[in-house]
């Protein structure tokens with residue numbers, strides 16, 4: 001089973017259509033990876049599906065970088 | 079339009095037991111889509127299924143109350159299981175009237191119309207759009223009314239809901255256009271269905287006098303506009319309202 005980080009990065013690559021090497025832990029979805037507002041909503045929904053969890057809106061708003069997504073999943077799962 | 083134009087599509091048509099919805103369901107099915115048509119009763123649903131079977135098509139009939147979120151989820155699960163996927167074409171056609179002069183209109187008559195004719199569309203679009211945006215393909219077609227644009231005495235509730243649909247559709251068209259999903263409206267005029275058969279004879283005559291083409295429209299004439307919007311030919315049309323009303327109102 002791949003790590004949380006790998007799974008998150010894979011989703012980001014798929015959702016935003018960016019190259020794997022661009023998806024660094026520090027990359028911001030909007031500023032670095034060119035996501036628009038709908039992309040960010042879809043990204044959170046894809047994370048919800050992958051990790052079979054629900055991410056409340058208040059939390060979703062705070063997930064703006066790859067690292068924040070990984071940290072969120074690690075903190076709320078397992 | 080050719081018989082196989084919508085071959086890869088799965089269509090959900092609400093309120094397909096009679097009138098306009100029934101005509102839309104048959105037309106989309108004739109063009110090759112796998113269609114789920116809905117009615118509010120099990121009896122209605124099996125009559126829809128029987129119609130599809132008579133026409134030798136793959137369509138199904140489902141029971142759905144558009145005011146109930148759980149009913150919507152159940153219907154979508156049934157579509158997925160029986161037709162092999164979520165809808166790629168959603169036609170929000172179910173609708174009712176509760177006419178009254180505003181002076182006499184009860185809160186309940188207002189609420190029922192807004193819930194059945196407008197909030198239902200919010201619910202169904204939300205439930206269907208995710209799979210469409212993911213697939214980068216989808217068609218949403220909402221059935222409004224000429225009255226939503228012209229206004230009509232005795233229909234403040236209905237006109238508000240039908241006008242609301244147009245603003246809703248334009249906004250959603252802007253939101254999910256970038257994902258290849260179009261959202262359009264068809265606004266019928268005076269169509270020969272149960273809904274208009276309820277009108278008093280005098281009102282019917284007066285209405286006919288205001289229609290340049292001098293007759294009521296047929297449900298099939300609304301279905302033709304819906305089929306166009308669902309077809310590949312309409313790929314570049316979004317956020318629009320097509321008026322099919324015999325010239326009753328010219329925009």
Ligand SMILES: NC(=O)c1ccc[n+]([C@@H]2O[C@H](COP(=O)([O-])OP(=O)(O)OC[C@H]3O[C@@H](n4cnc5c(N)ncnc54)[C@H](OP(=O)(O)O)[C@@H]3O)[C@@H](O)[C@H]2O)c1
Nearest residue numbers: 093094095097098117118143144172173223268269271273
């Ligand atoms: N006829 C016209 O002149 C005209 C003009 C402009 C716009 N429209 C619009 O066109 C659409 C269809 O009209 P129509 O004349 O074909 O109407 P209709 O003959 O009265 O049929 C209404 C359909 O909606 C279904 N329905 C009613 N309440 C529902 C609910 N809560 N949940 C799910 N389905 C429900 C009915 O199912 P059941 O059979 O199970 O009751 C039926 O299939 C409506 O949105 C209407 O506002 C009609």
